[in-house]
Amino acid sequence: MSRFLQVALVFLLAFLGKANGQLVGDQNASSGLSPFEKAELRRLLDLDLRDLSRTPIRGVLGYDQEYWRNPASVHVIRPDDVSLNGHVLMVDSFRNVAGMYVTRGVGYDDFVTMRNFSGSATEKFLTMVDGREVLQLMGGTINWTTEDVPLEILDRVEIIRGPGASIWGTNAVSGVINVVTKHAASTQGNSVRLIIEDDGTFLGEYVHGGKIDEDSFYRVWVRDQEYSEGELMSGLSARDAGYARKAGFRFDKQLGMDLDLTIAGGFATRRVDHILDLTARLFYYNAADPSSPVPIHLAGALSLPNLPSPLIPTSWQSSAVPGQTVSALGLPRYQNYEEMPQDASHLRAKLSGITDNDLEWSLSGYAELYDTSLGHIGHSWEHEEFDIDFKANKPIGDRNHLAFGFSARHMSLDVDEVATAPWRFPVFDPSTGTLRSDIPILDYGTSTTSFDRFAGFVQDSIDLSDRSVLSLGAKFEDSDLTGSSVQPGARLSYTLNEQNILWGAYSRAYRQASLVEKFTKVSYGRIWNHPLLPNQWLPMDFEADPTLDDENMDAFELGWRTRPKDNLLFELSLYHYDTKNAVFSGPPIYSTSDVKTSGGELTFDYNPSNLWHIKGGYSYSRGKKDGAPQEDFPESMANLSSHLKVRDDLIFTQSIYYTGERTIPSAYNPIPIDDYLRLDLGLVWRPDESLEIGLFGRDLLDPDHVENMYNDLDVEPGKVKRTFLISITKKF
């Protein structure tokens, strides 16, 4: 951390002297505007007339995220935050958001968690792209590559830290990520974006927008991302070469003065390989301590009695990695790579309008098809989903602003499991009393594959006075998966004076257990010499737990937002989460725990002059699982990014990120991740509005470091290497 502060200080000192451009802050004005009002004026000035005409006069939480009186912790990412910081995908830019923990596994794996709710791959926040929930219910994860959009069509990403279940609904536990794309009228013409990294990774995007008539606009786009082969921590190949390709369209038609129709859709396909760690999956029964079986290799080395012959089944031997050992036990390394194809498509339609009596409403329908195969665990599923969603809000009287909505969802799955090649050796299945070679790792069995969900919410934002805004609401959900729940929330903001706002909130939020956690039997290993049948291999498994309750969380938040000047913003958010039944994935069982988490974020955003923009944040979080400190999430993180105009057409960018130490949990091989400091530098040349060329160096302080992996699936993390990239964006 101290190194982060040192580097940050050097940047500040280096550029304080140079940033002698025209002051942005309105320091000499006689104005009666507060710093918040001035900052809002600057934001409004950036809107085009179409967006300006859609700016609500009376904002309401959940609709108008950037309103400075909102009693919530909100961070908004704009396209410039992606391109000027040398980020390739939207998810990379989350590294600049305090409280978000973004890591890379192998080349195509991005992990995102928020506010220390889970250090594993399971995201416990709600992510929506243009209103469409993108969480994959099977594994409770989000595929960030599949859900990413071309930068040209991205309007903004709103990140709301903290639970927002009363308006957003289930899974809005530790926060909400709301991705909003631009209206088709705002992407007219052609745009190409190319990014080439020195390791061969490539991203290409093409967007074309056109006009059918004065009220109708369309756009189509394609994207290709090619992953180059990376390297694992041990120096072995990460075998992560592959591609992700996407195409999409959007059609916007204005049916009336305040009546709009949007139809959009997309298709994504990804072809990569993934690994399953087989190193510690064959065991020898330990009579002294049945809960701690002995890895079969150790049993062999110790010449324990009644060993199998051969020690390692023939089908397993082909997965050996000669000369490689894993963990402190020095176990010979076994692994199995299989293809992991994913295809996803969706279609959405939205009709929205405002009635003459100020009722703003929208009716949306979504259809989604997701087809994926996790070849490494022999688990595949096809997922069909249909959603309909009605939302509305209306000012009532001078003080109240009511928001309400209803939604319904139908989802069905077609699940298929196979035993992958190494596992095809005879195993006695006690449930059938037969020898089998086809027991899959995950067995969804005959669990239900069709789920319906109904939800409704009501929220009232009340202007108690010029100083106070109170938001009260509750959401009701009834679901075949989780039953019925009510999720209430209350938020209050108080304007101390023109520069300072305090806010506080209490919310109760729920997160559904994933289908894997709830319905899937996991057969994660084989054991020999079990007293039940000493001369046969037996499966080591645990049953799914359909009675797993929703995780429920009581969240308390306090915030302070201050603008000493219109060009300087500080925000402090503090939180305490008390979570019951929190699910933690990984063998031997999906256990539930009581988790208490406390922490906070301190962020700032400063424009010392029209030449320099600097912003950053620090977050601290400490969690206890059943009373024991959690070590799978870094306690401290910090980020700082600076954009300095060295010429009218040239921007020098710097970003530094600090991430504290943590441990990747594992049943047999926990991997400590040291704290790391990342420094990115870039030069962005914008000779005119139609061309941008950026040169970036990333991770300049170290040749490589490791960040994350899927525990108990991956053997080891991939190296996140120093990279150099060039990005070119051309509009024509």
Place this chain on the structure above:
Amino acid sequence: MSFITSRFKQKLRARRSFVLLGGLALLLGFGLNGLYGQAAKASEEERRTARVQATYLSHLVNFTRWEKRHLPAENEAPKIIVVGNESRGFVDSLAFLIRQNALRIEGELVEFKYFENSRKAQARETLKKGCQMVFLLPNSSFTPEEINNLAESAVVFGEGREFVTDKGGDVSFVTVRNRVKLVVSEKYFRRTSPKLSSKLVNLKSVVEIIPSNGPQGSIGRRGPNFPSVDSPQFK
């Protein structure tokens, strides 16, 4: 849909809780409204309206073209003038935006002037010398007609639909459906100077065009869902 036939025992209890909590939220909201409503000032909404209006005005400069005869001499700055009394921050907002944006008309930095009603004579003198945009606050002692007579180079802005339909103004801001929209006289984009860009005319969601011969005339068009002239929102 499982909502009707849910197998979950807690459904009824949950639904009851929802109704109770939702009802409580509304009762509390309206109750607090009753308690605090009279003491509070409804100014934040007005101030935000003013900020949006000022932003519109800054944008409209870029959508307007003036012929040379309607621009100041070379050593003089083009002017935006606001006339009338106000307390909701419109003048401050516009002054801020002009300064921050280094607003220009035909390439020249804009000079901003504000005259309260008590300084009508000075305002008149300044207007006579020429200006490019004038915003008449609702309580201004000037009428659009007077401004047209004093400064034919100026686009005349005001508030309320009747400012354009009845009083001869060029552009007015109306607050409708919780949004600020523009009402624009057809003459503003038909005449040669100052002339509104046709790009803006096509933004149906933003602009209502009022025909030169009145709102019911045959020339021009109206947004299909725009509230009628008799709508209480315009009164």
